[in-house]
Each structure stands twice: as C-alpha cells, then as structure tokens.
Amino acid sequence: MRITHEDGSKTSTGEPSPRVCMQVLEFLKKEMQVLTSGMKHTRYKFRVLCWTSLREMHFHDLEECLENVCIPCGKELITTIKLQKMFKNKQLVTDSSMPAAGSSDAETAPPDLQAEFIEETRNFQAIQSLIIDFGTKKMKDFFLKTAQQTSSSFVEFLKNEKEKGSFENMEHFQGEDKMFSPDADIDTFDIDILMTLIRYCCGSTFSDDMWQQPHTIRSPVLANLFRISQYKKTKLDQNTSCRIPTKDFEDEWKRIKEIFLNLGITSKEIEDIRHKKGFDKTTITEMQNFQAVMSLVVDLGTDVMRKYFLRVNNLKEKNVGQFLMNQKSNFRKARLFKDQENKMFTPNADINSFDISIMIKIIRYCKHFPDSFWSQPENHDNVLPNLVRIHQYRNTKLAHSASARMPTNVFEVEWRKLTSILQGAGVPLEKIDAYKQLRLVI
Known part of the structure; x- marks a missing residue:
C-alpha cells in the first residue's frame, strides 16, 4: 500500500x-x-x-x-x-x-489481539529497560563523581553521613537498610535510592518545591536525572498493565530519548535498547525473563486484586468512588500520595486505573485486621494473604530493581514462587502459563 x-x-x-x-x-x-x-x-x-x-x-x-x-x-x-x-x-x-x-x-x-498485546508489551519493555538500566547507571556515575567517591569508598562515606551528616536527623525512608549496610553494594541501588543520595549528599541547595519541578533546577544534568526518577514513579511504578499502546509509544519514546541524549547517551545506544541490538543471547534472555515476571505480577496481580475488592465489598465498578468516599475516615493512618487521593476519593473514581499500591491500600483499610497481618500475612483465607504477597513481591523484587534483567536460574525459581502465590489468589494456571510463553516472543 x-x-x-x-x-x-x-x-x-x-x-x-x-x-x-x-x-x-x-x-x-x-x-x-x-x-x-x-x-x-x-x-x-x-x-x-x-x-x-x-x-x-x-x-x-x-x-x-x-x-x-x-x-x-x-x-x-x-x-x-x-x-x-x-x-x-x-x-x-x-x-x-x-x-x-x-x-x-x-x-x-x-x-x-495477540499480536497487538505482544507489540504493546515490547513497547513497555523498551522504555522500562531504557529508564532502569541507563537511568540507574547515569545516576550512579553522577553521585560518585559529585560526592568524589568510588564504589569501594562510598560505604564509609554513607556511614559518616548517617552519623553526623545529611541523614543524621532524617526519619525512616525507603531503602535505608540497603544504603547503610556494612556490605552495601552501589550496583544494587535502584533509582529511588540513588536519587535520595543525589538529593541529600551532593551539595544541593534546592528547596523541596524545586525538587518537584525539574524545569526550575538550574543544573541541566540534575534536572534530567530527576525527570527520569519522576517518569519511573508516575509512569512505570503506577501502571496497571505492562503495555503501552503503539499509538502512544512513539511520543513517549521521543520524550524519553531526548532526556538521555541530553545526558550523553548516543542515539544508537538508545535505539539498540529498543530493538535489542548489540546484546548477547544471555543478556536478551535475561531482559525477557524480567519483563515476563513484571507482566505476570502487574497484569494478573492488579486484575485479581480488583476482582477481590469488588467481590468482598459487593460492589460494581461504577460505585467504587462513592464507597471509598464513605470509607475515607478509615484511611487516616494510610500513607497516601496526593495523586492517589485524587484518584480514590471522587464519585467518578475508576478502579481500572488503580495500580497495585492503591489496590492493596483500599483492600487493607476497608478490612479490619491488625497491622501485623499486612507485614506477615497469615492464612486468614485462601486469597487475602496471597494478595499481600503479590504487593510485597512487586515492591521488593520489581519496583526497586537496579536492573531490568533476571538470570534464567533465578527466573525459574521466582516463577514457581509466583505461580503458587497467584494460584492461591485465584488466578487459573493456564493464564499464568500463557505469560511464561510471553518471554519467547517479546
């Protein structure tokens, strides 16, 4: 044509x-x-x-x-x-x-829709690999250079920062156990940890408001690193599926590509990530492994949580917003971000836009169990403990990963673990197996 x-x-x-x-x-x-x-x-x-x-x-x-x-x-x-x-x-x-x-x-x-599903998953994988792999590397290099540290000296540096430096009076935050471990390995630090280090250990004088608006940050490099962190939090971490429609992908790719070009990554390096060029077979397999696990957890995990919430509360999707508004007093102890509140507490709330983090919160605060249950779920029923484990897995294994790759021996172990969790949550085995085949075609 x-x-x-x-x-x-x-x-x-x-x-x-x-x-x-x-x-x-x-x-x-x-x-x-x-x-x-x-x-x-x-x-x-x-x-x-x-x-x-x-x-x-x-x-x-x-x-x-x-x-x-x-x-x-x-x-x-x-x-x-x-x-x-x-x-x-x-x-x-x-x-x-x-x-x-x-x-x-x-x-x-x-x-x-099979071909469309695979193409959209490939779109997501390309952006995720670019953000996580290149983004993590650029942040690590920036931190070590600006703080004048090396991969071996930074452990002592962070120890001093904790005892009498930037973190002396700081309350608990995500990743602190990994940061201040005597065996800390900077190569395992994810984007969130690295941005915390950059923000508090690199001589920044920017206000909290400026950190929410990268265009106000005078350093172009720092502004672009923050844009990467912001994109991960708002686009990747809050997704309800690991797919990007092709009609939206090109604009997203162009936007992300410009950020990395400004950080010194060549156009060829960026496009090689998209098309998986220049990588050996083992690396490509590890990229596919990670994406298959990510898709399994996010796609099926979000879906089964949604169905559970509607079922136990005897709700239809159109009534979720009003239900949550009526339950708002139960969320006093919940740690909610402003964008989460805006999604949840509105008459027209769309439960299909709720990611795993929101889903576990509305499940938790609309059911009355002791706080200890949510960190170490007991077998109260066949489903709920496994929904908690899905959320825990997504947070500990995927959302804070320093690399968008997973060795095959690790993949096989993790897949068996996730199969047990998802089946316990009510997901049919055939659906789970279909996602394992996904890594053969993405």
Missing part, C-alpha cells in the same frame, strides 16, 4: 494492507471451494513460505501461524507477529476441513 503525500509524491509503507490481504485470502478460499466441489477425498490447506534465513525452502501452515504467537521451525520457535498483523480480521477458515465461508456454521473471529 502506498501513501500519497500533500505534494502528490507517493511512498510505500513497506507493509501490505490487512484489508487487501484478507480480500486475497477470501478470494482464494472461494476459488478453492469451487475447484474442489464435487471432488471426493480432496482436501487443501493454505501455507506460507517461511520467513527465516534457512537456506532450504519450506512452508508453514497459515492457520497455525495465525492462531499462535510462535510456531516450531526446525529446532527453534519463530514468532508470527508480522504475519498476524497482515491478517488482523481473519476468519477461522483457512482449509477445506472447516465449514465453507458463508455457511451457517462459520463464525468470524474477533480482531486478533
């Missing part, structure tokens, strides 16, 4: 139109039906030429390609996303063993 521009010039999109592909397929199906009508014991299938780089020509069953996100090819699995995008509105009739098109038994399948 060609695109006609305002000046009359034409360029190719490089991709055939799904509408045209479907028209051709329907034409071929009808012609094959006519050709084989009256011919006993005659069957046919539609096949497509393999798109891999194998020298020997071979074909794949079109129906199998359109029904699965990956198919076997020799000793490997290959993805079918591109082919599926070409047949987004296909009918489930691509061989002579199925009912003929137009017959009363033939059903038209809904638009295929």
Whole structure:
C-alpha cells in the first residue's frame, strides 16, 4: 500500500494492507471451494513460505501461524507477529476441513489481539529497560563523581553521613537498610535510592518545591536525572498493565530519548535498547525473563486484586468512588500520595486505573485486621494473604530493581514462587502459563 503525500509524491509503507490481504485470502478460499466441489477425498490447506534465513525452502501452515504467537521451525520457535498483523480480521477458515465461508456454521473471529498485546508489551519493555538500566547507571556515575567517591569508598562515606551528616536527623525512608549496610553494594541501588543520595549528599541547595519541578533546577544534568526518577514513579511504578499502546509509544519514546541524549547517551545506544541490538543471547534472555515476571505480577496481580475488592465489598465498578468516599475516615493512618487521593476519593473514581499500591491500600483499610497481618500475612483465607504477597513481591523484587534483567536460574525459581502465590489468589494456571510463553516472543 502506498501513501500519497500533500505534494502528490507517493511512498510505500513497506507493509501490505490487512484489508487487501484478507480480500486475497477470501478470494482464494472461494476459488478453492469451487475447484474442489464435487471432488471426493480432496482436501487443501493454505501455507506460507517461511520467513527465516534457512537456506532450504519450506512452508508453514497459515492457520497455525495465525492462531499462535510462535510456531516450531526446525529446532527453534519463530514468532508470527508480522504475519498476524497482515491478517488482523481473519476468519477461522483457512482449509477445506472447516465449514465453507458463508455457511451457517462459520463464525468470524474477533480482531486478533495477540499480536497487538505482544507489540504493546515490547513497547513497555523498551522504555522500562531504557529508564532502569541507563537511568540507574547515569545516576550512579553522577553521585560518585559529585560526592568524589568510588564504589569501594562510598560505604564509609554513607556511614559518616548517617552519623553526623545529611541523614543524621532524617526519619525512616525507603531503602535505608540497603544504603547503610556494612556490605552495601552501589550496583544494587535502584533509582529511588540513588536519587535520595543525589538529593541529600551532593551539595544541593534546592528547596523541596524545586525538587518537584525539574524545569526550575538550574543544573541541566540534575534536572534530567530527576525527570527520569519522576517518569519511573508516575509512569512505570503506577501502571496497571505492562503495555503501552503503539499509538502512544512513539511520543513517549521521543520524550524519553531526548532526556538521555541530553545526558550523553548516543542515539544508537538508545535505539539498540529498543530493538535489542548489540546484546548477547544471555543478556536478551535475561531482559525477557524480567519483563515476563513484571507482566505476570502487574497484569494478573492488579486484575485479581480488583476482582477481590469488588467481590468482598459487593460492589460494581461504577460505585467504587462513592464507597471509598464513605470509607475515607478509615484511611487516616494510610500513607497516601496526593495523586492517589485524587484518584480514590471522587464519585467518578475508576478502579481500572488503580495500580497495585492503591489496590492493596483500599483492600487493607476497608478490612479490619491488625497491622501485623499486612507485614506477615497469615492464612486468614485462601486469597487475602496471597494478595499481600503479590504487593510485597512487586515492591521488593520489581519496583526497586537496579536492573531490568533476571538470570534464567533465578527466573525459574521466582516463577514457581509466583505461580503458587497467584494460584492461591485465584488466578487459573493456564493464564499464568500463557505469560511464561510471553518471554519467547517479546
């Protein structure tokens, strides 16, 4: 399909139109039906030429390609996303063993969302890897350089800061145990910890208000580091699914890319993250492992929490806002951010926009259990303790990770653990297994 521009010039999109592909397929199906009508014991299938780089020509069953996100090819699995995008509105009739098109038994399948789901997950993974991997590195380098420390000397430096420096009178904060450990390893410090160090240990004189408005920070480098931290908190940590629609992705990518370009990362390095170029097979697998676990916890975890809350409170989604407003006095002890309060306590509150952090809060403060239960959940019922564990896992293992990668041996252990937790929360095993396959195609 060609695109006609305002000046009359034409360029190719490089991709055939799904509408045209479907028209051709329907034409071929009808012609094959006519050709084989009256011919006993005659069957046919539609096949497509393999798109891999194998020298020997071979074909794949079109129906199998359109029904699965990956198919076997020799000793490997290959993805079918591109082919599926070409047949987004296909009918489930691509061989002579199925009912003929137009017959009363033939059903038209809904638009295929598998390819879209995978593409959106890839979009999320690209931004997450850029933010976490490059963002963490840039913050660590900035802190060590500005504080005039090394990876080995900073432990003693932080000890002094705690005893008689910036942290002497500071109340408890996220990550302090890791920061002040005698065995502290700066390579394990996540973005939140590093921003705390930058804010309080690098001679900053900016007011609290200025730290909420990066455009007011006079140092361009520091302003961009804060923008990275802000993006992680508002976009990644508060998501209800690990997907970014393609229509939104390019603008998001352009925005994040500009920040990293200003920090000295080359365009090639940034785009290599997006397309996973220049990485060895082990590294790519570790990136896929981390994303599969993240998607499993956020997608299914948020969903099962939402269903639990509605069920135990006998609510419909449209009534959540008024219910929470009536329960607002129960949240006096809850540590809520302003944006969380704005989402929760409004008549038109949308529970589908509540992330795991909000979900566990509304579950907690609308049920009356001792505070100790929420840190060490007992088997009060089969579901609630596992919802608490989902939240704990997301906070301790994912939200404060210094890297968007997970070794395969760790992945297998974590996946078994999460399978047990999610099943205990009521998620069917087949849903969990489907997410494990996700790492093969992202």
